Amino acid sequence: MPIRHLEEYRDPEISRRIIEKIKNFSGKKVRLMEVCGTHTMSIFRSGIRSVLPKTISLLSGPGCPVCVTNQNEIDSFINLAGKKDVIVATFGDLLRVPGTKSTLQKERARGGDIRVIYSTSDALEIAGRNPDKKIVFLGIGFETTSPTIAASILSAKEMNLNNYFVFSAHKLVPPALHALLKSKDIKIDGFILPGHVSIIIGIKAYIPIVEHYNMPCVIAGFEPTDILHAIFLLIRQIEAGESKLENGYQRVVGFKGNEKAQNIIHDVFKVVDVSWRGIGIIPKSGLVIRDDFSSFDARKAFDLSVPDAPEPKGCACGQILTGIKTPPECPLYYYTCSPSDPVGPCMVSSEGTCSAYYRYHGEP
Secondary structure, eight states: OOHHHHHHTTOHHHHHHHHHHHHTSOOOOEEEEEOOHHHHHHHHHHTHHHHSOTTEEEEEOSOOHHHHBOHHHHHHHHHHHTSTTEEEEEOGGGTTOOOSSOOHHHHHHTTOEEEEOSSHHHHHHHHHHOTTSEEEEEEEESTTTHHHHHHHHHHHHHTTOTTEEEEEEEEOHHHHHHHHHHOSSOOOSEEEEOHHHHHHHOGGGGHHHHHHHOOOEEEOOSSHHHHHHHHHHHHHHHHHTOOOEEESOTTTOOSSOOHHHHHHHHHHEEEEEEEETTTEEEEEEEEEEOGGGGGGBHHHHSOOOOOOOOOOTTOOHHHHHTTSSOGGGSTTBTTTBBTTBOSSGGGTSTTOHHHHHHHHTOOO
């Protein structure tokens, strides 16, 4: 994309004009939820909350993959790190997420072979260089990352890498939106829908949400102007009493999405009911490896039985992920839970709401 084109989405004058349009509405109180963790960080970084009318509340939803990974899965990751002849490959955000008794970072300090990677090709390369070891890639994320993880399994099969395994903890966004809207405790007037996920699943994936719940929805990009435009479109719908699905990220999101990526996901994974931190079991919201590829499934290759574990005592991460609370309303925020000594994952991840509040707001 030309630099000139990118600068248009960061133009302060365009943003000011959109803000004035938003301020011209009636002043009705509305609660909008950004579903994506990258949107959350962009909103904080650009100061969007500070320029909006006080009648518009922006809530952060369950859009941080590390944050919604439940406690038992985190404990299973840590369990893997202690096994003989195992190399754990992971993205960096998982290192410091607290398990019940430890973290991956602490296990690495104790001698566990835990390697931070930046792509699935790195994990495959490690497997190729270490045939006497078992390499386990910790697969978390939404529809954005699951195609690349699925592709790594296909590559491992083609390369005869019998020492490569994946722990799939992938989750799907649309079922989570259904779960949020079914909850009586969560009050939302409109969704700012994720851009990256939408590139994969397309506009069509959200049609049932709009039709079933009469919920205004707008797909948004990640520049300040993208997000402000999405807010404007949502407020306009709400003021007019409409519930529509609008695409504010037309430059990359199409109606059907990336069908090739969808097919790769379907070929390798199957959809199952899984537990989300803060929400609980959501039907048909997770991906596990199909039986055809079971030899690459870490859940089946290793004894990963860990006791059921509650979320950290006092941590409000679950309520923050569903927009019921903001980080300053958590009793642990700032004084007990901080980026240097996190209690819950929302303070650890680069996309975590607590981390964003701490970085840009500081003391409550």
